Amino acid sequence: MTVSDDQPWRDPSAQPFLRIKGLSKHFGSVAAVDKVSLDIYRGELFCLLGGSGSGKSTLLRMLAGFETANAGSIEIDGQDMADVPPYRRPVNMMFQSYALFPHMTVADNIAYGLKRERLPRAEIASRVDQLLSMVQLGDFAKRKPSQLSGGQRQRVALARALAKGPKLLLLDEPLGALDKKLREETQFELMKIQEETGVTFVVVTHDQEEAMTLATRIGVMRDGEIVQVATPREVYEYPNSRFVADFIGSVNLFEGRVSEDGEAHMRLDCADIGAEIYVGHGVSCTPGQRLWVALRPEKVRVSTQPPAQSHNVLQGVVDEIAYMGGSSVLRVRLANGKLVHVTQPNLDRDDAHPVSWDDAVYLSWGDTAGVVLPV
Numbered sequence: 001m002t003v004s005d006d007q008p009w010r011d012p013s014a015q016p017f018l019r020i021k022g023l024s025k026h027f028g029s030v031a032a033v034d035k036v037s038l039d040i041y042r043g044e045l046f047c048l049l050g051g052s053g054s055g056k057s058t059l060l061r062m063l064a065g066f067e068t069a070n071a072g073s074i075e076i077d078g079q080d081m082a083d084v085p086p087y088r089r090p091v092n093m094m095f096q097s098y099a100l101f102p103h104m105t106v107a108d109n110i111a112y113g114l115k116r117e118r119l120p121r122a123e124i125a126s127r128v129d130q131l132l133s134m135v136q137l138g139d140f141a142k143r144k145p146s147q148l149s150g151g152q153r154q155r156v157a158l159a160r161a162l163a164k165g166p167k168l169l170l171l172d173e174p175l176g177a178l179d180k181k182l183r184e185e186t187q188f189e190l191m192k193i194q195e196e197t198g199v200t201f202v203v204v205t206h207d208q209e210e211a212m213t214l215a216t217r218i219g220v221m222r223d224g225e226i227v228q229v230a231t232p233r234e235v236y237e238y239p240n241s242r243f244v245a246d247f248i249g250s251v252n253l254f255e256g257r258v259s260e261d262g263e264a265h266m267r268l269d270c271a272d273i274g275a276e277i278y279v280g281h282g283v284s285c286t287p288g289q290r291l292w293v294a295l296r297p298e299k300v301r302v303s304t305q306p307p308a309q310s311h312n313v314l315q316g317v318v319d320e321i322a323y324m325g326g327s328s329v330l331r332v333r334l335a336n337g338k339l340v341h342v343t344q345p346n347l348d349r350d351d352a353h354p355v356s357w358d359d360a361v362y363l364s365w366g367d368t369a370g371v372v373l374p375v
Contacts, residue, residue, distance in 0.1 A: 008041040017042035023072035032058040036222035045194050045201045047211040050221030056204045063092045090167035098157035100145040108143040110159045131159040151182045171203045187213045245294035252295040258285050278311035280367030292373045297343040299369035309363040314363040
C-alpha cells in the first residue's frame, strides 16, 4: 500500500469522495455552521469532534439532507446534493438513540429498509445473514431489541444502517449510550466493520478519546467552524491553537514573551511560571512577541534531584497525586502558585514513584517537547 492509498489527503491528485464547500446554516442570527469547507476521501473513518453547540450535528444533518444549507455546496462521489432529497442520497444515518423498532426482531429490523425496496425475499435473507455474521449477532436474529444489551443494540443499528449498501454512513454519537468499558470494546468492532465494508464513515462525537481511537482524521469544530483537520497524532502533538491544545487531552499552557529569536532556537520569558523556556528550533516570531507553549503532562519529567540540563527546569512542591491505574497524575505547585500537571506511567506493581505529597521536586522537559502557539 502506498502512502497516497493509506493517506489520500496527502496526495494532491487524489479526488475527495465527499466535498463540502463554504457550507453555512443559520438559525435566526446564530450561525450553527459557518462557511465550512472540508474534503473527505473514500474509505475514511472521519470524526467531527467538538463540544455542545459547536455545529457538528447540524453539519451531519445537512450531509444527510435533513437540514437545508443557507449557503455552500455538498458533493458526494462527484454528485451535487443541492436538489437531492434525503431518501435519494447515497447516504444512511445511524442515530444516537439507535431508533430500533421495538416490536420487530433483530433480523426484521435489519431487513426493514430492504423490504421497503421490494427486493426478492431470498436476496433479503442472504443480506441479513451476511450482516448478522458481520456484527456477530447470528444467534440473536429472533430476539427483540429489549432482549439485547446496549452494545448488541448498537450493532443491530449499525447493521441496519449498512443493509442498503450506502456509499456514506453518518453516525451521530454512536457509542454515547454505552458504558466506558463497553464503549472502548465497541470502538474496535466499529473500526473492523468499517474496514471490512470499505464504506466511508463520518462520525460525530464530543469524546476526544473516542475520536482519537476511531479516526483516520479528525475535524475539530468550534462555534460552527472547523479549526483544525489532521490525523489524531497530529492534532494531539501539533495543535494549531490554544483551543485545540486545551480541548484534546490534558495540557499545560505557559504564556511568555520572546526574549531571543535565533535561527535554530528561541527563548521565552515566562512570568507565568517565573522562568525562561528554551525552544530548540526556529519559530516565526519577533522579539517581544507574546506566545504560548503547550506542554503535555507526559512530556514532563519529575525528580527529587536537580536534573543535568540547565534549561526548562522548574521547582515546586507536589500538591496532589491521583492514581489512575495505568498512570498517576501529579499536580505540582510552583512558588508563584501555578499548578503544573505531570503524568507518570505505572510500570511496576509496587509503588516505585520516587516522590510523594508535599515533596520538593524538580520538573524538566526537552527543548522540543512543547508546541509554540500564537495568542
